[in-house]
Amino acid sequence: MKVFTNFINRIESIKKDHPKLAFACQVLGYYGLMMILYLYFMLANLSSAPKFVYTQF
Amino acid sequence: MKAFAAALLLFLVTVTACHFYIAKRIRVDNTAFSTWAREEKSISLMGLSANMNEGSMPVFGSSEFQHGRDTIYHPQNLFAETRFNPMLIGAGYYQSLGHSITLAAIEPSMTVRKAVLILSPQWFRKPGVLDQAYTSRFAEILYAGMLQNPKVSEESKAYISERTHKLLAIDEKTLEHVDLHEKVLWKQESSEAEQRQEALWNAFLKEKDLFSTSFQMITAGIRKGSGLPSEENEPDWSALLAQAEKDGQAENQNEFFITDETYQRLVPHLPEKKDMNADAFKGYQYGPEFDDLRQFLTICQETGIEPMLVILPVNGYYYDYTGFPKEAREKYYQKIRDLAAEFDAKTADFADQEYTEYFFEDRVHIGKTGWVMVNESLYEFYKQD
Numbered sequence: 001m002k003v004f005t006n007f008i009n010r011i012e013s014i015k016k017d018h019p020k021l022a023f024a025c026q027v028l029g030y031y032g033l034m035m036i037l038y039l040y041f042m043l044a045n046l047s048s049a050p051k052f053v054y055t056q057f
Numbered sequence: 058m059k060a061f062a063a064a065l066l067l068f069l070v071t072v073t074a075c076h077f078y079i080a081k082r083i084r085v086d087n088t089a090f091s092t093w094a095r096e097e098k099s100i101s102l103m104g105l106s107a108n109m110n111e112g113s114m115p116v117f118g119s120s121e122f123q124h125g126r127d128t129i130y131h132p133q134n135l136f137a138e139t140r141f142n143p144m145l146i147g148a149g150y151y152q153s154l155g156h157s158i159t160l161a162a163i164e165p166s167m168t169v170r171k172a173v174l175i176l177s178p179q180w181f182r183k184p185g186v187l188d189q190a191y192t193s194r195f196a197e198i199l200y201a202g203m204l205q206n207p208k209v210s211e212e213s214k215a216y217i218s219e220r221t222h223k224l225l226a227i228d229e230k231t232l233e234h235v236d237l238h239e240k241v242l243w244k245q246e247s248s249e250a251e252q253r254q255e256a257l258w259n260a261f262l263k264e265k266d267l268f269s270t271s272f273q274m275i276t277a278g279i280r281k282g283s284g285l286p287s288e289e290n291e292p293d294w295s296a297l298l299a300q301a302e303k304d305g306q307a308e309n310q311n312e313f314f315i316t317d318e319t320y321q322r323l324v325p326h327l328p329e330k331k332d333m334n335a336d337a338f339k340g341y342q343y344g345p346e347f348d349d350l351r352q353f354l355t356i357c358q359e360t361g362i363e364p365m366l367v368i369l370p371v372n373g374y375y376y377d378y379t380g381f382p383k384e385a386r387e388k389y390y391q392k393i394r395d396l397a398a399e400f401d402a403k404t405a406d407f408a409d410q411e412y413t414e415y416f417f418e419d420r421v422h423i424g425k426t427g428w429v430m431v432n433e434s435l436y437e438f439y440k441q442d
Contacts (some may be wrong), residue, residue: 026061030060031067047192049227
């Protein structure tokens with residue numbers, strides 16, 4: 001718990017001391033999340049078909 | 058909020074740039090994509106359409122494409138430097154119905170107005186294509202493409218729709234999408250909201266197709282080329298056949314003339330295979346696959362594509378061992394010939410090669426000699442006026 005509160009306090013102090021850096025980090029965070037979602041939808045198998053196991057004739 | 062808006066803008070710029078790069082990259086201008094024997098490629102409308110050039114001829118088949126790729130006789134290697142560009146479409150359990158849909162979807166992009174279907178006798182088992190197999194190979198984007206082709210008749214769409222609904226019953230989610238495509242693209246009985254939903258979903262499927270196909274092309278090492286060779290570079294068929302026989306003699310010394318590796322895997326099961334099909338008097342002669350094949354030929358007729366059916370034989374040595382009656386085999390071949398004649402379709406008939414040594418790699422898939430003969434028939438068909 002202490003580690004977590006220390007981490008939050010540290011983030012808050014960075015936000016106060018370096019507002020531009022904090023903004024850039026936020027943008028990158030959102031951007032990263034959007035890209036992960038995009039890549040998931042582009043590469044995921046969206047079919048709900050039961051898995052077909054290929055067996056030789 | 059400002060940070061989110063900036064991220065969204067950055068994201069949209071990235072995605073747009075990716076789209077244009079991928080759309081340009083997916084067309085490779087060489088034979089690497091067309092002879093790439095990968096299942097995922099066969100369901101890519103964007104990849105197939107973008108790579109149809111003046112040397113491309115679709116060759117529909119099934120699991121044989123995944124066999125013999127490490128030999129010089131596989132089309133992937135044999136046609137690597139030719140102007141002829143066979144577009145291999147299929148993998149295990151692809152059959153006539155799925156190929157009918159694909160042909161109807163890619164037909165508008167075809168310059169060479171010919172198509173080949175390599176028929177495996179095993180497709181013509183009594184149940185026809187299995188529902189799980191069909192579902193696993195089904196591509197919504199190709200289905201929508203088939204519905205959008207104005208040359209495909211109402212009757213053909215009705216037949217394909219009926220079969221698809223029956224076989225896709227195990228995949229409700231995809232079936233819902235199929236119904237939406239049909240309502241909007243075919244039956245014209247959709248609301249405006251449904252039309253918007255379908256257009257949006259179709260655009261998403263196309264983008265997904267572009268992205269995933271390009272991703273697989275990169276991982277497979279398929280790179281952009283500098284165009285097709287100006288010369289035909291016809292392979293020396295008699296030299297290849299002699300080489301295939303020589304290679305076969307060196308490797309396949311067993312009773313079925315198949316590769317030693319597959320023979321060794323088969324040996325423990327041989328006692329149970331002996332005469333197991335002795336009562337298959339009607340084998341490969343009845344079942345829904347014949348109607349599905351008829352549908353493929355109908356699509357060819359409706360879209361002005363000249364078809365050729367490659368009639369693959371069974372491995373005579375192995376089928377004799379299992380007791381599968383010769384008369385049943387002969388009746389199957391004749392049924393295919395009759396169907397081809399009914400549609401005025403050309404055939405490359407290899408029924409008389411049942412006992413050609415080294416024609417097969419294993420019990421059912423063609424090998425060295427088989428590939429040389431089939432490839433020659435593809436090339437000759439492509440060259441005919």
